[in-house]
Amino acid sequence: MNPEKLALLTDLYEFTMANAFYQELPKEEGVFDIFFRNLPDNGSFVVLAGVKQAVEAVEKFHLSASELDYLRELDLFSEEFLAYLADFQNQCEVWTIEEGTPVFSGESVVTVQGPLIQAQLYETMLLNLINHQTLIASKARRIVASAKGRAVMEFGSRRAQGPDASIYGARATIIGGAKLTSNLLAGKKFNIPVAGTMAHSWIESFPTELAAFEAWARQNPHNCSLLVDTYDILNSGIPNAIKVFEQLKTEGVDANIGIRIDSGDVTELTKKARKMLDQAGFTEAKITISNALDEYIIESILDEGAQVDNFGVGEKMITSSTSPVLSGVYKLCAVKHEDGQVEPKIKVSASKTKVTLPGIKQVYRLYNTSGQAFADVIALRDEKLGHSLSVVKADPLATKKEHVLQDFIAKPLLRPVLRGTKRVEELEGDVFKIQANSQAALKELPAETKRLMNPAIFPVYVTSKLNTLQKEMLAKH
Amino acid sequence: MNPEKLALLTDLYEFTMANAFYQELPKEEGVFDIFFRNLPDNGSFVVLAGVKQAVEAVEKFHLSASELDYLRELDLFSEEFLAYLADFQNQCEVWTIEEGTPVFSGESVVTVQGPLIQAQLYETMLLNLINHQTLIASKARRIVASAKGRAVMEFGSRRAQGPDASIYGARATIIGGAKLTSNLLAGKKFNIPVAGTMAHSWIESFPTELAAFEAWARQNPHNCSLLVDTYDILNSGIPNAIKVFEQLKTEGVDANIGIRIDSGDVTELTKKARKMLDQAGFTEAKITISNALDEYIIESILDEGAQVDNFGVGEKMITSSTSPVLSGVYKLCAVKHEDGQVEPKIKVSASKTKVTLPGIKQVYRLYNTSGQAFADVIALRDEKLGHSLSVVKADPLATKKEHVLQDFIAKPLLRPVLRGTKRVEELEGDVFKIQANSQAALKELPAETKRLMNPAIFPVYVTSKLNTLQKEMLAKH
Known part of the structure; x- marks a missing residue:
């Protein structure tokens, strides 16, 4: 525009x-x-x-x-x-x-x-x-309120109604209280911090999930939020992530670690994930979720005790889909x-x-x-x-x-x-x-x-x- | 874009x-x-x-x-x-x-x-x-189908999600079967015929509705679709429109005449409007309606016998508001x-x-x-x-x-x-x-x-x- x-x-x-x-x-x-x-x-x-x-x-x-x-x-x-x-x-x-x-x-x-x-x-x-x-901005205000102080990140570019809707929509979500966007044009144009690490395609491009995580950690220790739901969150994704975090620790790498969950029942999954990460000694690892969220879902899962640090909110915020x-x-x-x-x-x-x-x-x-x-x-x-x-x-x-x-x-x-x-x-x-x-x-x-x-x-x-x-x-x- | x-x-x-x-x-x-x-x-x-x-x-x-x-x-x-x-x-x-x-x-x-x-x-x-x-385009296809051969005009620019959404959205509505748009940038860029005459502000800017209609007809005899719902559709709007159409006829002006209704119960109103126009001898006058239409409303009012030539469809098509x-x-x-x-x-x-x-x-x-x-x-x-x-x-x-x-x-x-x-x-x-x-x-x-x-x-x-x-x-x- x-x-x-x-x-x-x-x-x-x-x-x-x-x-x-x-x-x-x-x-x-x-x-x-x-x-x-x-x-x-x-x-x-x-x-x-x-x-x-x-x-x-x-x-x-x-x-x-x-x-x-x-x-x-x-x-x-x-x-x-x-x-x-x-x-x-x-x-x-x-x-x-x-x-x-x-x-x-x-x-x-x-x-x-x-x-x-x-x-x-x-x-x-x-x-x-x-x-x-x-x-x-009004939709973002509601979503940010539901997150009760946790960070809301704008992730909706791919489902916005055209390029301007993603760029100026991202601007509006910041006005409404969001903290970051995944959208680079909005980041550049309005000086908004940008967020993002990897999609499922990264994981799938390697022979194993562990190999994909290891390669990621090699390249991006400071931006190391690993997507753990490509195959099996609790039996493969999180254990593999923990292995990589341990490696980073052993090597003394100064890293920003975390996991992202993009599917499944996030209340139960994040509770278990938090416990697994904490038991492995990674209390600082952040948990991000990003599966079709809006203020109603965020309010419900927080009421249920979901363990979430960051919400990546996509289509429902960038289109104000309920209205x-x-x-x-x-x-x-x-x-x-x-x-x-x-x-x-x-x-x-x-x-x-x-x-x-x-x-x-x-x-x-x-x-x-x-x-x-x-x-x-x-x-x-x-x-x-x-x-x-x-x-x-x-x-x-x-x-x-x-x-x-x-x-x-x-x-x-x-x-x-x-x-x-x-x-x-x-x-x-x-x-x-x-x-x-x-x-x-x-x-x-x-x-x-x-x-x-x-x-x-x-x-x-x-x-x-x-x-x-x-x-x-x-x-x- | x-x-x-x-x-x-x-x-x-x-x-x-x-x-x-x-x-x-x-x-x-x-x-x-x-x-x-x-x-x-x-x-x-x-x-x-x-x-x-x-x-x-x-x-x-x-x-x-x-x-x-x-x-x-x-x-x-x-x-x-x-x-x-x-x-x-x-x-x-x-x-x-x-x-x-x-x-x-x-x-x-x-x-x-x-x-x-x-x-x-x-x-x-x-x-x-x-x-x-x-x-x-998919939403437009549905709306065009509901109109059963009558023209669907895209009127949604003001409620589209940003400039690109109005321009490329208008393009998409044409692909889905719409015939015209009100959006000039889309008209210019994609060679789409454009439609539009006046808003309520035109009528209100003159001392009387009749004076507004007469001034319009003077300036735009070939684009003379008069908005008849600023004050009272049946008792003022349509009678005044007919007066102006009669004047144009008397003066032998070659005109494109019609009325637009933007509020109220369009089934009853368009039936009465059609009768009033026909009885006055203006069977060629087109009736356009444009009040929060989508495929469900269009289907209902046509089932009820609404007399409509053109549908001006706004926010519900350009945002696909139901989905x-x-x-x-x-x-x-x-x-x-x-x-x-x-x-x-x-x-x-x-x-x-x-x-x-x-x-x-x-x-x-x-x-x-x-x-x-x-x-x-x-x-x-x-x-x-x-x-x-x-x-x-x-x-x-x-x-x-x-x-x-x-x-x-x-x-x-x-x-x-x-x-x-x-x-x-x-x-x-x-x-x-x-x-x-x-x-x-x-x-x-x-x-x-x-x-x-x-x-x-x-x-x-x-x-x-x-x-x-x-x-x-x-x-x-």
Whole structure:
């Protein structure tokens, strides 16, 4: 993925609309929000990711000569519009929530304001980048939580949905708390430590398992995690591994030793493996497992007493297989007319959950004096919160009873990062710093909100002022 | 995705193994098969895709200076091995089944033979490309079948798992039978017709729905599918659309008219919409629907009599959401020693379904004299099939009773496409030709094998010779 080559990573209709906006409403500005409705795995929040790539894609939006030719050949666009595209320079302002932040359903996580012609064009590209990485970071967060402090390594490249899914997916798993990846491109690009030793093919290429292990130890004493399940884990794999570890010890080689199990009932196998390794004096040998793991399996086997140091997690994390779609949307919330007047906009629907929140908004996280977050509030951006705040539940299906919030410290989550061609704020580039920020923000949330099954709902409100605006606009339609 | 930049799209362990092979077994050749075990959506076959990109990735395998520096910095590889990588030239031979072919569980779809050092390095990259596109082409085949001749348009870019997933996913949906995509990059790259008109934001940007429709018709009479569900489909959207169609008619504009519905109960709504359009004299107006569709929903609503001309299918096709992982594997099946001797290899497992088929293999599709396929046979590549063939079921869980097959025309499916740096066969580049080939191959299969729910199992056999080899090798372990 090259952020300078994503301008056509979009649906045709963004361009047919932009062309028609160019003719019909060239001076109008639009304000669009990205937010999530249903969250994956029935979670109560997602971990926002993909922000850096999304902002860069807007910043570097550019059509090459061959792309312009392609658009011309479609015979759908005016020459004036094509000329406009050839000279394209971003004029939009982009606000985002910091990458790695846990965010809740309905909260604006990205806001784009600028000429309708431009802001419309960014929709598909932004949603693709944000939906994908947020989905995978959120899945990784769950898997890492289930591992209770043990290392989670991302091993999913071969089953990811294409090259970008493996590379940017690996990035997202680090944001969600994974420690390493097996993917070299991701390792190189994002400075993530990489992990891996051998596959079954290594073992099978030698006359015996022992010969394969010995050859491995000769070449890789410092990276000597032996795959023990090619033939028979307990009767051949582990005894052979122990022989090799003993050899290394005898020879006084400074080695990093361990075993990996990729099949079978890992609870029983790892218990027995641990015992065999310990009895042979190799208490430092690490046990890695890597067989179709996800948060549910990891939680179960740890409950059963499995003896595992590292989890190599593949397809189920890199595709978020139990919930493979995040349905972030990009919705118009206001139009700024030529005369400067801002008119809030709303999408009406027979389904309450699909009605949008009108107006340009800010999202606040409210903290008590001990630094614990206890609620989020969606407000109009130009509202002053004051010391006492009248709100209603944001959930479109909740009763709209007024609550008064007091004694809070409110932190605005959306910040301007890009204005036209000018970066207002540098985005964090170090994925482990994003991970650390994410974990700090997760610590501020109540434990019950982070439960993997049936988590408690964290209170998210809209201000009474915003609620009134929505009610009035709905009444008009 | 750039096929010249995929060399590091891989797991570290491919490189640690290659490095160790370089030291320990530099002259040995390996033979690896790609095959699928469990198939998505409980289908009886998958539609093979991604072959062109996979072969190009091998052909163009190359490490840049910065990639070599990165590998060096990992401090895991010998300088000799890094020098070998710097001068890397593919020496492997690649056999593949033609892209678009329906293939069954256990059949080798790609075979790579060459220096272990090299063939090992291709594993993750090949699996990523083949698994992803085959998954999506197979899902598209199902969705297209459910649409019973109506057009399926790929609309999933915003929910695809990253940019490549949207672009190559769109390619795969065409192989599976889709007619158009909304994705411009895919349209440009693969010469796929693109589709799209407007989103809700277009409607909301105007004071009234009618004004939005009129402005659209002014700008796009030839691409005039109006989105009618922003406010109220039956009381506002369709009546306003009809007004605009009447205006176009009055003005004598040559227009392509239609409506799109993106929410609500589409069965009832499309029936009413069709009636309203027909009564107004617009029998030619097309009805498109696009709300979270997949093969199950399409089948249901068509059974209920929904009036639909085009299906815009999004997230559920581009992610194969009901079955988002295809678990293709790359397994060593033989080693060719320095002396030229070929030794078959097998992966043993406590689970019967994980035991591999040893030896270098060919896959045959068997036809009766009227051109209907009635079975597949997996044989050793050097076997002669003759007129009468002794086989057993390939399913690892089936009883291994011998059958004799006669009166067949056997077509070998695996063909050599690349030998070292030489292309032996050009691969089809036109996705619609691949689609046509795929549909011709699908026609040859029995209808009951293509059923969406509980399909009949198509008979796949292994020759008695191959079965005996496997039995003997298992007995040795």
